[in-house]
Amino acid sequence: MTRDWWKHLILILGVIVVLAPFYMMVSYSFKSPGEIDRGEGGFFGQQQLMVDERCVKLRDPDRNDIAAAADRFPGQSDSTIRDALAAEATAECSMRPVVFNYTKAFTEAPLLRYLLNGVIVTASIFLIQVVVALPAAYALAKLKFWGRDAVFGLVLFCLLIPVHAIALPLYIMLAKLGLTNTYAALVVPWTISVFGIFLMRQFFMTVPDDLIDAARMDGMGEFAIVWRVMLPTAIPALLAFAIFSIVAHWNDYFWPRIVVTGNRDLFTPPLGLREFKGDGDGSFFGPMMAAATVIVTPLIVAFLVAQKRFIEGITLNGMK
């Protein structure tokens, strides 16, 4: 341990650089605009009550408000009532910075909707990938048919094509079909995972033939074998693939940026965050960092809980 102090020193310096933006993101999401501007308040900020100026402005009492409130303040002049109302508004618009930041994150933009879209899109992509890839992988691994080598060759060739690289022709095809700005556009290009086929095939190769022969003896069709015999044996590999796929598509920004233009109802979390950034002026750092924290948190928490599986899943590529 003492001999290793210099190693720890280097690694800890690295840790500081790696964690700095995370630290700042979470810290800013707690602080008031003033504290962010002046760089005060430590990690959590002072959490002193702050006044939401926009909220006060919205509640600025006009003639009607004053008339309506007249019986609550009997016998007082209009200007006194006005001041009293303004004071009330200020009191009600005061809150702790952390509450302000997080409520703003969820109310200024439909963040919940974005998160829901993220879940819908990533889940559909993964499910369709499995439904398409698993039978093909089984056929390539365990069935003898003319053309098998050709099909597998095609899979190996398609592994060379990154989907992001062919985004432009894909976009043109979808535009011609009138499918831009739909869930379909967000999902379709990812429905085929050649990597998934390849991975599952390599896995199925290790499943003993006896298992399949036994299933056939029991009168199972090939289709039933895929879903009732092969699928259960493949759970660990599938779990790793699920993590790989979900992390990639939850975090993907490029493809949604291309096919979703303007229609907020379809925004995925990264797109929503981007729009938030476009809208905001300097005073919006806090809420924006709150939104960023909300978007980053689910995967990070899942990762911290199931580290081993995540590292396995993300580095799946290494098995190629």
Place this chain on the structure above:
Amino acid sequence: MPAIEPSLPVAKTKAVAGHAAKERRAAWVLTAPALTLMVIVLLAPVIIAGLLSFTNYSLGNSGFDWVGTRNYEKLFTRATYEKMFLATLTYVVTVVPVSVGLGLGTALLINSLGRFREIYKTIYFLPVMATLLAMAIAWEFMLHPSIGMVNRTLEMGCGTFLEQIWPFMADGCADRFPVWLGDKRYAIWVICFIGVWQGFGFNMVLYLAGLTSVHRELYHAAEMDGAKSAWERFRLVTWPALGPTTVFVVTITCIRAFQVFDTIEAFWPQGGGPNKSTYVMMFAIFEKGIQQNLIGVGSAITMLFLAFVMFLTLIQRWLVERKVHYK
């Protein structure tokens, strides 16, 4: 696969033949969805991009003209595209060696530790998991010229000995520290830095996995042969044993580096950075093809991009296939 035994009775051979036909049919039914999607989603777009790169097509126009290789000529003659190649190349050539080197370095350091290995591993892997766009925005605040953490930290160095030994520091203290993202001298390096920050943990994890497969006996053998220093042991045992990992790590980092986009679009939604100094290929495809509807040029960039990526992957496969075979 064992071949059918020649001594089988005739009736059984027939049954096997019937079964084989059934198996064939089942196989095609099972692969049909995957095959169809592969052709429509992956192959057709490549062909379409290839064809469109020789036209002046735009979405919304009814027709188009064949323009021969004019789109490609533009790519190699106009200054904008020169900047594109320069930015992409700078990024790839910086990020790949640095993030592979750092990945290997941290993996070796962590592997030699007795304690806290898991903690370091977890922390270094965090940026790989985090939504890059969100982290790009966080970095943008960190690099804010006046209230950002980076310049504030640098300001703390003013008035200390650092000013004497580091000209950058002296300049910063005398005048002001860089505006980072707004400065064409720094912009691309900031992008490179974030690329390394995000990606080296991934390489580290792959190297750590590779290191577990290096046999202890090899080190003993090397020591007996006179490899006394740590460097000798690394050169003679560790590095060769990590060969396959390195081939893979370098290729995947290259392919990822070519695809850099999120940070650039987040920092400069228009134009690709100060003086187009961060105008990388992915951003060019996005800007020309999608935003400006210049599909011919966009497709030509796409084809070049594909050529680069395929070339890299083929080199990797060639290197790997000398060792392992998929059958």
